[in-house]
Amino acid sequence: MTHTPPSTLGPRATQKLQTRQALLQAVLRLTEHQSLGGLSLREVSRAAGIVPAGFYRHFPDMESLGVALVEQSLGGLRTALRAVRVGLTESDEIARRSVEVLAREVRAQRDQFRFISRERYGGMQRVRQAIHDQLRLISEELATDLRSGDVTASSVLADWSEEDVRILTDMIVNHMTSTAAAIVDVPPGRPAVGHQVIATATTQLQLIIVGARHWLDPA
Amino acid sequence: MTHTPPSTLGPRATQKLQTRQALLQAVLRLTEHQSLGGLSLREVSRAAGIVPAGFYRHFPDMESLGVALVEQSLGGLRTALRAVRVGLTESDEIARRSVEVLAREVRAQRDQFRFISRERYGGMQRVRQAIHDQLRLISEELATDLRSGDVTASSVLADWSEEDVRILTDMIVNHMTSTAAAIVDVPPGRPAVGHQVIATATTQLQLIIVGARHWLDPA
DNA sequence: CTATTCAGCGAACAGGTGTTTACTGAGTGA
DNA sequence: TCACTCAGTAAACACCTGTTCGCTGAATAG
Incomplete structure (x- = not known):
């Protein structure tokens, strides 16, 4: 009678x-000094401790591996960002906390974000597409939270057109990716530089918010 | 007695x-679908119509070729941007015209800017460093023009600290590179999409300017 | 005219590449 | 228990890689 499919995977799986x-992990390690397109399938397999032919048991090619890596990395950031916004109503607070979360996430998963930065514009087509799609999702979720919910209570965004909100959140997401890239490039063991980067990014985001507040002002 | 070195180069040079x-040119053509790190020296030499050994007559390795390409590409943009600002005093006008110049330049030198986007974060160390240096130059020149000169006459930037101006221009330059990458990614033969991208970028830049105007406002 | 320079050539080198093939042997389901 | 699935293996395939070497022959300098 105990015919339920095993909730805990067997040793095989x-x-x-x-x-x-x-x-x-091998790809993350190897892409510290080169891009995915510069890696060979054999190199990656070797670093992972399997024979080249074994690679095909998991992915049809390196591009697919890249796509899987994108989804794992940006998926995590996306849920972390969504979580930080619940219960916050002040856009200043949202800005500061979002940059904090981003910084924490980037430092905890440094090589994942280095990979994303590397491949966002530089990579193979399907990988770039996967990154683009994930970033659009993040932008749209931010737009939803800014338009509806408690946030609008203390915001001017209620009067904005959907189009204008999209323009705003696209800019914010772009700013976040620039910030992430800057944090990744901070030399390890120089936390002061890292603080400087985060302070700058926070100021820049606040400037965007000030701009948004006065957007519809009479000139 | 005619010992002046030839002002016009001989057929040799x-x-x-x-x-x-x-x-x-071969590198620009070949990097449309892959990054510099994914190209082989033989591939590039073949596309340029010379034998692999001939490559070394011009560059010691591919990384050096990449650095040369960066300087040629971003050097051009830098002078074009500097030129467009002379005589302008209204920051709105500067914003609109800068985006225009950027868009024109990107469309005229599409593959050069695709190369820059590709290699800015993805590329080899020295290439990335070269891009970083050029962008910092652009940011500094913009900061100088915003602080001194006629521009400040109608601006609030006169009261800003150097640090804050740097933060602002860094953000503007980052926004420009995002815009350039977006324009490069516009599918060819879809000028409507291109207009949309430029309109969005202009709006975003204006929002930054509004933020800067009210930056020191009493809350 | 003569001696030198040097951009590009052709061949060879040791080694790395993606992919296919047939195989082993532990884990699985009935 | 027993047939079968399938993650990982080992070997072989034809091909491409970066770099070196000595050579050519036209452009150059004196």
Whole structure:
């Protein structure tokens, strides 16, 4: 009677998942000084501890591996950003806390974000597309939270057109990716530089918010 | 007695320059669908019409070729941007005209800017450094024009600290690079999409300017 | 006219590449 | 227990890679 499919995976599937993660980790490690397109399938397989032919048990090619990496990385950031906004109504507060979360996330998953920065414009087509799609999702979720919900209570955004809100959130997301790239490039062991980067980014985001507040002002 | 060095280069040097340009052009052509790190020296030499060994007559390696390409590309943009600001005093006008110049330049030198976008975060170390340096120059020149000169006459920036001006111009330059990347990604033969991108970028830049105007306002 | 320079050539080198093939042997389901 | 699935293996395939070497022959300098 105990015919429920095992909620805990068998040793077979577990081991496969581990190897898959080893492949993803290998790419993150190897892309510290070069881009995905500069890696060879053999190099990655070697670093993951399997033979080249074994690679095909997990991905049909390196581009697919890249797409999987994008979804794992940006998916995590997306939920973290969504979580930080619940209960906040002051856009100043949202700005400061969003930059904080971004900084924390980037420092915790440094090589994931280096990978994203690297491949956002530089990478292979499907990888770039995957990044683009994830960023659009983040932008749209931010737009929803800014237009509806408690946030609008203390905001001027209620009067804005959908189009204008999209323009605003696109800019904010672009600013976030620039910030992430800047944090990634901070030399390790120089936390002072990191603080400087975050302070600058926060100021810039506040300037955007001030602009948004006075957007519809009489000239 | 006619010992002046020839102001017009001899056929020898001329031909060498042509081959050098052929190498640069070959890289621009080949990086449409992959990044510089994914190109092989042989591939580039072949596309330029020379034998692999001939490559070394011009560059010691591909990274150096990339640096040369960066300086040629961003050097042009830098002078074009500096030129467009002379005689302008209204920051609104500066914003609109800067985006115009950027868009014109990007469309005229599409593959150069695609290359810059590709390599800004994705590329090899020295290439990234070269891009970073050029962008910092652009940011500093903009800061100088905003602080001194006629511009300040109708601006609030006169009261700003150097640091704050740097923060502002850094953000503007980042916005420009995002815009350039977006324009490059516009599908060819869809000018309507291109107009949309430029309109969005202009609005975003104006929002930044509004923010700057009210930056020191009493809350 | 003569001696020198040097951009580009052709061949060779040791080694890395993606992909296919047939295989092993532990994990699985009935 | 027993057939079968399938993650990982080992070897072979034809091909491309960066770099070096000595050579050519036209442009150059004196």
